[in-house]
Amino acid sequence: MSFLASVGVTNVDLMYVGMPRVPQEGEEIFSQDFRVLLGGGAPGTAVNAARLGIPTRLATYLGSDLFSGFARAQFEQNGVSPYNLAAEGETGIPVNVTSAMLTPGDRTFATYCKPTAITDELLERVYTMSKGAKLVQMQEGFLPVYRKLHEEGTILIFDMGWDDELSFEKYGDYLRLADYYTPNTKEALKITGRDTPEEALRVLAEYFEHPLVKLDKDGCLILEDGRPRLLRNIPEFTCKDSTGAGDAFLAGLMYGLYHGYPFADCVRFGNITGGKSVTGVGCLTEYVQESELLALREKYKDL
Template identity: 30%
Template sequence: MTHIVVLGSTNMDLVTYVTKAPQRGETVTGREFHTIPGGKGSNQAIAAARAGATVSMIGAVGNDAFGVRLRDTLEHSGVDTDFLRTVEGPSGTAHIVVDDEGANSIVVIPGANGTVDHLSPGDEGVIASADALLLQLEIPLRAVVAGAEAARRHGVRTVLTPSPAQPLPPELLAATELLVPNEDEAVTLTGRTDPREAAAALLDLVPEVVVTLGATGSLYLARGTEPLVIPAPRVTAVDSTGAGDTFVGALTVALAEEKPVREALSWASAAAAISVQRAGASASMPYRPEIDAQCTA
């Protein structure tokens, strides 16, 4: 079975549902509130596990009630938490507002994730055993770079989601094989507003790029190839939280299983399409039989 390692964040998502998100200085009344396990690292780990991979999670939770629930959620989804450490203090939280169109805005408080600033004993060994390493930017950049460089030393494919968007150091880019920004992140990284131009600019930095385009689908470009655009299934979105992580987790599994790129992108798009029709991040992520069924529907 494909083995994916995720080095990243675990957060408790504090989700408020509103008709329309408040503007600056405005107060609105919400209709629902939920606490849902999330964090980009945890989300991608759960997405990959439900998509059929064996998954190990490297990160940290606090010694609070959220930490207990975050660990339990990962384990319930089949994720190995032997490398998820518990530290003094609060777990990470994400404060999310979701409007009636399924769009969201998010404020992240790092909490325990801020302590993941290096690789701990055993981390490099589990990375070396993987088929792919999934990275994001919700933990200190120093640890992200260390993880990517460990993966490169051992010939492990590195997939990086550059979120939240920030300047990426050359040593991280040198150790990244596949970069998966969304449209906004691609603009931030390149200054190019056209996704094709942004992807082409990013190819000067990494060998492969996938720009996710929301309801439009995704754009793939590799050095020496023509752009490949994969449309997303048409669905009615309820909550887009975690859709990008669902896409990346499923895509990484598909590529590790050596599916052709077009098929892998379509499969990942199907997974994301299922997730946006449900509320929450990790709670919305589909299992492999659901993804297969969506692809054949």
């Protein structure tokens, strides 16, 4: 049975919702609501994909602490098979823990992150977990794994966050292996050195058969028959919190790729899953089931 595979550190978010403002040193400010949620990144994408019925494996770090226990339960509840990369008997907290404060105007974060070393043994374990996957979400640091998978015909998707040094020179080895790359507007302009998403899209077309540029609230720009085409976001979704929208978009895109849909439909799926995710607070609070995804795709097939 084919499956989707990814690797990444798990994030657990402590969400202080409805803060009037961010407290200064020595102050205590009370929030209107508080939630403990599984955060974004590769684990967030894995959960969203599993919710759509895709068999999903995730290599991550889990310990015996309460945050790891919460994450493990969330993975199992949502149908994700976690492969633990933490060393046996390892102490401490191997997951990232973020305190997020949501004020009327913005968000602020404080994160605990335990550094992890990528060893030859770790690379082999990640490759063993990923071997046989139809789709693999790429992460920086695991290039030897992706070289093997590329040779075996695995579809590779490269998605990353902002980097001040984002360039083809720095990430060329990953981009040359990737079948799909999913930058937002800021990332696309930075890596291509162009001034508009349309110009960036044409540069990306030199590297990818199906280039795309995510335009946030405006949808997604693709190249179709050599011409830019805008696939708009779903109008019935109202944004409350954009945290995790990119992870959800990626899950929808991969759903389409997994099932062999035309590329425009794959992007529509991404717009649906990404759009639904921003209607609630947190990365994984709001989502669509497969039946709803397919119904919305049919409803907005001309959007």
